[in-house]
Amino acid sequence: MFLGAWSGYAHSMSASPRLPEPRGPLSSALFARLGGGSGALPAPGPDAEPLSGDDLHLALHCSYELAYRGFAGVDDRYEWDLELLRFRQGLEDAFERALRAEGPNRPAGGERLDPRVELTRLATEPAGPSLSTWVAERADRVQLQELLIHRSAYQRKEADPHSWGLPRLDGPAKSAFVEIQTDEYGDGRPGQAHADLFGVTMADFGLDPAYGAYTDGLPGSTLATGNLISLFGLHRRLLPCLIGHLALFEMTSVGPMGRYVQAIRRLGGSSDAQRFYAVHVEADVRHAEIARDRLVGGYVDEHPEHAGEVGFGARALRAVEGRFAGHLLRAWEAGRSSLRPAALAGAV
Numbered sequence: 001m002f003l004g005a006w007s008g009y010a011h012s013m014s015a016s017p018r019l020p021e022p023r024g025p026l027s028s029a030l031f032a033r034l035g036g037g038s039g040a041l042p043a044p045g046p047d048a049e050p051l052s053g054d055d056l057h058l059a060l061h062c063s064y065e066l067a068y069r070g071f072a073g074v075d076d077r078y079e080w081d082l083e084l085l086r087f088r089q090g091l092e093d094a095f096e097r098a099l100r101a102e103g104p105n106r107p108a109g110g111e112r113l114d115p116r117v118e119l120t121r122l123a124t125e126p127a128g129p130s131l132s133t134w135v136a137e138r139a140d141r142v143q144l145q146e147l148l149i150h151r152s153a154y155q156r157k158e159a160d161p162h163s164w165g166l167p168r169l170d171g172p173a174k175s176a177f178v179e180i181q182t183d184e185y186g187d188g189r190p191g192q193a194h195a196d197l198f199g200v201t202m203a204d205f206g207l208d209p210a211y212g213a214y215t216d217g218l219p220g221s222t223l224a225t226g227n228l229i230s231l232f233g234l235h236r237r238l239l240p241c242l243i244g245h246l247a248l249f250e251m252t253s254v255g256p257m258g259r260y261v262q263a264i265r266r267l268g269g270s271s272d273a274q275r276f277y278a279v280h281v282e283a284d285v286r287h288a289e290i291a292r293d294r295l296v297g298g299y300v301d302e303h304p305e306h307a308g309e310v311g312f313g314a315r316a317l318r319a320v321e322g323r324f325a326g327h328l329l330r331a332w333e334a335g336r337s338s339l340r341p342a343a344l345a346g347a348v
């Protein structure tokens with residue numbers, strides 16, 4: 001067994017979170033293996049719901065986390081365990097196949113459409129009911145806390161999943177990517193990375209900003225938003241999808257971020273708590289232009305054959321975010337919590 005010779009080695013950084021509770025056969029098998037078990041891990045079954053299933057997306061999230069911060073008490077060498085990589089590939093294949101089969105908003109121009117044109121269209125057409133408008137106008141303090149918890153899975157490592165793309169790029173597209181990421185990491189100033197500013201917002205609203213503190217409360221539709229970026233980031237063949245994802249991300253940020261500033265102000269959050277959202281309102285006007293014109297433009301000028309994949313990355317972001325928003329709005333409209341029950345008793 002790959003890890004047998006290293007069973008005494010269990011390095012774990014203080015920042016590593018604990019493993020969450022399993023939710024079904026996939027996450028149970030994964031956690032058993034991470035605890036030292038042996039044997040083959042299962043493939044997703046027909047009821048795994050690859051777009052938003054709780055068990056599949058928790059298993060995929062935790063498989064990816066081995067490449068970010070790992071887990072307390074789990075040997076870091078599992079990151080490259082061949083059986084775990086085979087297992088992760090099965091989850092990724094199911095997720096990617098389902099995303100491609102969805103095909104919503106596919107442009108009439110097909111794969112030949114200039115992705116800059118498609119991105120502009122996607123950024124300006126409403127994707128469905130607006131989560132940020134609902135939060136700005138109607139959310140109470142508990143619902144805002146819930147939103148922060150949902151977003152913490154990505155925002156506490158904001159920019160990291162996209163950064164996998166950097167060593168895979170060169171030329172003008174790489175320079176544009178670096179320029180965006182430099183801002184995301186607070187221009188190298190300690191405590192100023194957007195991930196750090198999000199931690200300040202969480203603490204201001206009485207939440208635990210520790211990395212991975214709320215994973216047990218996050219439904220599959222939330223975990224899928226982060227899994228999508230890791231999927232695109234960790235596979236070089238999906239680099240154009242990553243670029244399309246980042247570009248649409250930046251191009252659709254300013255309006256919602258401004259509405260979240262309004263919500264925090266209305267609910268009595270401090271200016272420190274508003275800062276995470278306020279810096280995006282300011283920075284993302286510029287990031288949107290850099291992303292569309294120089295990142296996407298530079299990339300498709302060099303690789304016109306990948307234009308369709310850039311568009312797919314953007315459409316996949318929109319579809320995954322649509323499911324995420326739909327889950328929150330349905331729960332709130334019905335007067336329910338949008339978080340998974342039980343696991344979070346007393347968290348908010």
Ligand SMILES: [Fe+2]
Nearest residue numbers: 158184194280
């Ligand atoms: Fe950011």
Ligand SMILES: [Fe+2]
Nearest residue numbers: 250283284287
């Ligand atoms: Fe940005």
